Amino acid sequence: MPKVKRSRKPPPDGWELIEPTLDELDQKMREAETEPHEGKRKVESLWPIFRLHHQRSRYIFDLFYKRKAISRGQK
Numbered sequence: 001m002p003k004v005k006r007s008r009k010p011p012p013d014g015w016e017l018i019e020p021t022l023d024e025l026d027q028k029m030r031e032a033e034t035e036p037h038e039g040k041r042k043v044e045s046l047w048p049i050f051r052l053h054h055q056r057s058r059y060i061f062d063l064f065y066k067r068k069a070i071s072r073g074q075k
Contacts, residue, residue: 014070018063025056 029052037045063069 012071028052
């Protein structure tokens with residue numbers, strides 16, 4: 001079966017300014033996911049993941065809605 005080519009939208013204006021921060025948060029998320037959880041309660045092992053997810057979401061929200069530093073991109 002042939003590969004399906006999907007058109008990707010170009011990144012929004014200002015993406016190159018926030019990309020390093022998002023890459024850093026992704027790296028921290030990978031570390032939090034692979035961190036050993038022996039000796040912790042089941043929910044305690046998820047707390048760092050939730051914290052990083054909230055931090056990333058809040059960062060993007062603030063840039064888009066509060067500071068208007070980024071846009072949605074082109075349609």
